[in-house]
Amino acid sequence: MKLGIFGLGNMGTAIISGIIRGQILSHKEIWGFDTDTQKMTATKEALKIHCDDPQNVCKHSDLLILAVKPQDSHNLLREIKEYLSHQVLLSICAGISIDSIVENIGSDKKVARAMPNTPLLVGEGASCIAFNDHITQEEREFTLKILRSLGMAFEVDEKLMDAVTGLSGSGPAYVFMFIEALADGGVKAGLPRDLALSLAGQTVLGSSKLLLESGKHPGELKDMVTSPSGTTIEGVSILEKAAFRGAVMDAVYQASQRSVEMRQTHTLLS
Numbered sequence: 001m002k003l004g005i006f007g008l009g010n011m012g013t014a015i016i017s018g019i020i021r022g023q024i025l026s027h028k029e030i031w032g033f034d035t036d037t038q039k040m041t042a043t044k045e046a047l048k049i050h051c052d053d054p055q056n057v058c059k060h061s062d063l064l065i066l067a068v069k070p071q072d073s074h075n076l077l078r079e080i081k082e083y084l085s086h087q088v089l090l091s092i093c094a095g096i097s098i099d100s101i102v103e104n105i106g107s108d109k110k111v112a113r114a115m116p117n118t119p120l121l122v123g124e125g126a127s128c129i130a131f132n133d134h135i136t137q138e139e140r141e142f143t144l145k146i147l148r149s150l151g152m153a154f155e156v157d158e159k160l161m162d163a164v165t166g167l168s169g170s171g172p173a174y175v176f177m178f179i180e181a182l183a184d185g186g187v188k189a190g191l192p193r194d195l196a197l198s199l200a201g202q203t204v205l206g207s208s209k210l211l212l213e214s215g216k217h218p219g220e221l222k223d224m225v226t227s228p229s230g231t232t233i234e235g236v237s238i239l240e241k242a243a244f245r246g247a248v249m250d251a252v253y254q255a256s257q258r259s260v261e262m263r264q265t266h267t268l269l270s
């Protein structure tokens, strides 16, 4: 299987780097195109992939990843429509549904839609993917293998994609805000900024790892740290009074609602 990528920006180049790093494909098996010629030249030099025009990218590829901004996706789809035959088209464009892609390229085409997140830049992404019915089991497995070379990947029903967008798509921003706030708290309590930021980042990384590797419920892990009349329960009490959990829940829900709105707008524009 060979890979073509449209859009060599943040996500496109991160995906290519992860695939090469994970030895899923070699650079010789990857084709790319970007309307920004400087970006295309830079990617060609850095990652040693083939860069060519859209027709040749389609011709050489079995899996095509659409990593352009959502507002650029419909024009690109119309442009490459005539070059599509056997390829699986995987869109990572936020808010662009499989139906709206199929409307542009034809209902007989193989289309998948994924929502990754930025930690895939360091091989720790969390992605969800939905496939249409034309994609074979072998093609599904290959596409999942590509996403799993960039972190975790789960197959879901497409109707869950707005919720996925609100949680793991937008989630890194909430986590970065939390890390920054932890560090600020450390500075307020007397720690030097650099040390506070390192401690905050590693605390979130380590806690996530402990949760995922132990399989324990987060409440159980929280209880393990909160001894009677201790320091941690004081902090937990402050977070509860500030409605921390409710605020995080609302953030995820509101982001997912915005994804619904954006999907509806893109459907109207397509």
Ligand SMILES: NC(=O)c1ccc[n+]([C@@H]2O[C@H](COP(=O)([O-])OP(=O)(O)OC[C@H]3O[C@@H](n4cnc5c(N)ncnc54)[C@H](OP(=O)(O)O)[C@@H]3O)[C@@H](O)[C@H]2O)c1
Pocket (backbone or CB within 6 Å): 006, 007, 008, 009, 010, 011, 012, 033, 034, 035, 036, 039, 066, 067, 068, 069, 070, 072, 075, 076, 092, 093, 094, 115, 116, 117, 118, 169
């Ligand atoms: N960043 C995230 O957290 C995240 C998470 C999940 C999904 N996504 C999705 O990933 C996609 C890419 O995001 P990004 O942050 O990587 O964007 P980006 O850095 O702006 O990269 C997109 C690239 O595509 C180029 N482009 C525009 N039209 C094109 C066309 N017709 N053919 C080929 N290339 C074209 C753009 O060139 P110009 O700059 O010249 O327009 C740009 O270089 C978006 O749809 C986004 O919704 C992002």
